[in-house]
Amino acid sequence: MLVIPLAALTGCSWNRxxxxxxxxxxxxxxxxxxxxxxxxxxxVRLPYAGRLVRIAPSGTVDEIDFGRARVSRIAAAPDxxxxxxxxxxxxxxxxxxxxxxxxxxxxxxxxxxxTVNASxxxxxxxxxxxxxxxxGAYNAVEFSVDGRFGVAHIDNFDDVQLNGVVNLNGIAVLxxxxxxxxxxxxxxxxxxxxxxxxxxxxATSAVVLSRNRxxxxxxxxxxxxxxxxPLTLDPDVVREPNxxxxxxxxxxxxxxxxxxxDLYVIDLVDQSINIIDLSGDPATLQVDEAxxxxxxxxxxxxxxxxxxxxxxxxxxxxxxxxMNQVTTIDGQALLWGNxxxxxxxxxxxxxxxxxxYTVQNPAVSLHVAPTRDFAIALTRPENGxxxxxxxxxxxxxxxxxxVDLLGDESVPFLLxxxxxxxxxxxxxxxxxxxxxxxxxxxxxxxxLYTGQTTEVTLSDPPVAIGTLPEDGRFFxxxxxxxGLVSFYDPQSGDLVEVSGFxxxxxxxxxxxxxxxxxxx
Amino acid sequence: xTVLWTALTGLAFxxxxxxxxxxxxxPMTVVEPTNAPxxxxxxxxxxxxxDDALTEPTPDVPDHRVLxxxxxxxxxxxxxPDYALFPGNDLMLSLGARVQVAVVDRLQIVGTWxxxxxxxxxxxxxxxxxxxxxxxxxxxxxxxxxxxxVSIYDYAYPYVSAQAMLWRGAVRLDDxxxxxxxxxxxxxxxxxxxxxxxxGLEIRIPDRWLSLYAEFGHRxxxxxxxxxxxxxxxxxxxQRLGIxxxx
Numbered sequence: 001m002l003v004i005p006l007a008a009l010t011g012c013s014w015n016r017x018x019x020x021x022x023x024x025x026x027x028x029x030x031x032x033x034x035x036x037x038x039x040x041x042x043x044v045r046l047p048y049a050g051r052l053v054r055i056a057p058s059g060t061v062d063e064i065d066f067g068r069a070r071v072s073r074i075a076a077a078p079d080x081x082x083x084x085x086x087x088x089x090x091x092x093x094x095x096x097x098x099x100x101x102x103x104x105x106x107x108x109x110x111x112x113x114x115t116v117n118a119s120x121x122x123x124x125x126x127x128x129x130x131x132x133x134x135x136g137a138y139n140a141v142e143f144s145v146d147g148r149f150g151v152a153h154i155d156n157f158d159d160v161q162l163n164g165v166v167n168l169n170g171i172a173v174l175x176x177x178x179x180x181x182x183x184x185x186x187x188x189x190x191x192x193x194x195x196x197x198x199x200x201x202x203a204t205s206a207v208v209l210s211r212n213r214x215x216x217x218x219x220x221x222x223x224x225x226x227x228x229x230p231l232t233l234d235p236d237v238v239r240e241p242n243x244x245x246x247x248x249x250x251x252x253x254x255x256x257x258x259x260x261x262d263l264y265v266i267d268l269v270d271q272s273i274n275i276i277d278l279s280g281d282p283a284t285l286q287v288d289e290a291x292x293x294x295x296x297x298x299x300x301x302x303x304x305x306x307x308x309x310x311x312x313x314x315x316x317x318x319x320x321x322x323m324n325q326v327t328t329i330d331g332q333a334l335l336w337g338n339x340x341x342x343x344x345x346x347x348x349x350x351x352x353x354x355x356x357y358t359v360q361n362p363a364v365s366l367h368v369a370p371t372r373d374f375a376i377a378l379t380r381p382e383n384g385x386x387x388x389x390x391x392x393x394x395x396x397x398x399x400x401x402x403v404d405l406l407g408d409e410s411v412p413f414l415l416x417x418x419x420x421x422x423x424x425x426x427x428x429x430x431x432x433x434x435x436x437x438x439x440x441x442x443x444x445x446x447x448l449y450t451g452q453t454t455e456v457t458l459s460d461p462p463v464a465i466g467t468l469p470e471d472g473r474f475f476x477x478x479x480x481x482x483g484l485v486s487f488y489d490p491q492s493g494d495l496v497e498v499s500g501f502x503x504x505x506x507x508x509x510x511x512x513x514x515x516x517x518x519x520x
Numbered sequence: 521x522t523v524l525w526t527a528l529t530g531l532a533f534x535x536x537x538x539x540x541x542x543x544x545x546x547p548m549t550v551v552e553p554t555n556a557p558x559x560x561x562x563x564x565x566x567x568x569x570x571d572d573a574l575t576e577p578t579p580d581v582p583d584h585r586v587l588x589x590x591x592x593x594x595x596x597x598x599x600x601p602d603y604a605l606f607p608g609n610d611l612m613l614s615l616g617a618r619v620q621v622a623v624v625d626r627l628q629i630v631g632t633w634x635x636x637x638x639x640x641x642x643x644x645x646x647x648x649x650x651x652x653x654x655x656x657x658x659x660x661x662x663x664x665x666x667x668x669x670v671s672i673y674d675y676a677y678p679y680v681s682a683q684a685m686l687w688r689g690a691v692r693l694d695d696x697x698x699x700x701x702x703x704x705x706x707x708x709x710x711x712x713x714x715x716x717x718x719x720g721l722e723i724r725i726p727d728r729w730l731s732l733y734a735e736f737g738h739r740x741x742x743x744x745x746x747x748x749x750x751x752x753x754x755x756x757x758x759q760r761l762g763i764x765x766x767x
Contacts, residue, residue, distance in 0.1 A: 017654050049750075
């Protein structure tokens with residue numbers, strides 16, 4: 001008699017699950033395009049549940065314990081071991097006891113009764129250490145390469161959580177060595193940060209770009225000493241910086257501004273400013289350390305300018321098309337465009353030799369091989385209504401261009417889906433490019449030396465690809481609602497899939513750090 | 521439903537236990553009345569207590585129906601935020617069965633089983649490319665406890681009952697309905713203990729072998745962990761309507 005009701009306990013088959021209702025979650029279950037890799041594994045944020053999990057290549061999944069704090073953002077520190085997590089703790093204290101009944105979720109708590117305490121926490125392995133309170137408005141952090149300092153600031157002003165008084169003139173300097181933080185005033189709306197280093201590779205100062213101002217923060221002093229450089233003396237004039245780089249010796253900061261053909265050369269040592277005339281408002285400026293030159297390109301001018309760092313003289317070279325992107329590689333600069341350009345250039349910064357490549361379709365991204373002898377440009381379809389034959393075929397499909405950086409040839413390929421990521425594996429004899437395509441459930445492996453292609457079958461279409469530090473393996477995130485990550489070993493060809501981690505905490509997402517109670 | 525019908529059919533054919541052999545039979549005395557007809561003319565035997573006349577009213581015969589088997593349908597409140605993945609107007613339909621054994625007059629022991637399930641297609645907003653998955657919840661509740669009733673004209677029997685409860689919940693998630701082999705077919709279950717208090721009214725049909733009942737109450741279950749998915753804490757009112765056979 002007991003067998004019959006017990007049999008009912010097993011429920012329906014997977015084909016007959018009850019699904020008569022519809023509902024929506026306020027937030028994604030997991031963030032496949034924000035995964036962060038360290039030597040300890042892959043860290044994935046779960047936005048709806050407000051949690052963070054670590055996925056090891058062996059397949060184990062561990063939840064990082066933040067107590068009742070919601071994780072809002074993560075970033076990897078340059079040391080390859082530390083993950084920085086922005087966490088928020090929510091408190092609800094309504095004035096009226098009758099409102100307590102509604103305050104079971106963050107959305108149910110009136111905004112006047114809601115308090116948010118933001119902090120930055122450091123994660124190493126599965127342990128959380130180093131809690132640094134910061135203003136909840138800060139939504140980005142930049143790290144020095146030595147991993148000692150971090151600068152928290154507002155990066156995206158459209159995604160700012162306001163809670164209390166916010167200082168839009170300040171940044172938070174984090175010293176990860178002694179777990180301290182300090183707010184420093186640098187200028188209105190700071191949004192770009194670069195670091196200077198000494199001969200030993202230790203960070204010495206941070207250069208912060210803000211509206212109408214550049215600030216240099218001395219990281220060796222306590223409290224942090226700041227030197228500010230105004231970009232204009234007229235308070236009615238707005239100078240919005242759009243590009244910054246530092247010369248290899250760290251002495252000069254090079255700053256371009258929106259809608260102005262001026263380049264500000266700020267001497268951080270002698271504290272002076274020199275203004276260089278350019279051909280126009282540069283789309284991109286980038287310093288090449290090997291050649292000790294700065295490369296500038298323009299959206300609306302088919303010209304590239306090269307500036308040396310002694311007297312800051314500028315040489316201009318004509319192009320067939322205006323380029324808006326620059327990638328520097330050891331004394332050479334690759335010039336390309338992500339709009340409608342069909343040209344790609346390789347410029348030798350010493351000899352000024354210019355090599356032109358033609359790509360079939362406009363590029364969306366450029367990926368240089370670590371061996372520096374090839375680059376892959378992922379291209380997109382374009383509207384070629386007047387094209388015929390093979391040109392029409394290329395125009396209608398996404399593709400990739402394999403650019404020979406030692407020669408002047410590029411080889412076009414058609415892809416099945418839009419290319420969304422490239423990674424490289426190499427040894428002394430082989431160089432393979434792993435290409436991800438949107439909506440396509442295999443990984444294309446292309447041998448750049450032999451031209452051979454192989455396909456690595458995936459369970460689901462991919463979203464992103466990256467490498468695990470000090471491991472040699474690659475991680476691939478997939479477009480699945482409940483979470484799927486693959487770890488691929490190109491040496492052995494093994495593919496390990498880890499799934500289901502997106503369901504962690506799905507039934508009870510973190511809401512409040514403490515149970516709501518009536519305000520005293 | 522097939523499983524439930526089979527269960528009920530099997531239970532309906534359960535035999536009633538015979539009376540105990542140790543019980544003493546009621547005393548009977550046969551008395552031949554003075555004005556009784558000639559026993560040779562009529563084959564009638566009058567059975568009566570020797571101190572009572574034939575015109576005394578027949579006393580009540582005790583009800584020997586000790587086993588009650590019932591099936592019912594009802595709702596359970598599920599309006600807590602825990603159930604965000606399984607919407608349904610804050611209610612979950614449940615089907616169940618019960619076995620009730622009389623202990624002494626007005627006191628029974630009742631055991632019940634309730635099964636409920638609900639599911640939804642869940643879309644996650646906020647993602648660049650929203651995806652959806654199916655979330656289904658299966659609930660089984662087993663309760664056992666005493667039941668007290670009173671009789672109103674032998675037809676209506678209001679009652680109350682307090683029962684200990686074992687609650688089992690199972691959640692299934694599936695993000696690809698086109699295949700049964702996708703890696704994200706997830707299943708998690710958990711057991712929790714709690715209690716149930718109900719009050720109701722039973723209406724017994726003449727001859728007393730069939731009855732109808734309606735009950736309303738409240739249940740509490742401890743917070744129950746369902747693996748990595750999280751926890752549920754079922755609580756709230758319950759209501760049921762049922763039909764039973766009394767054996």
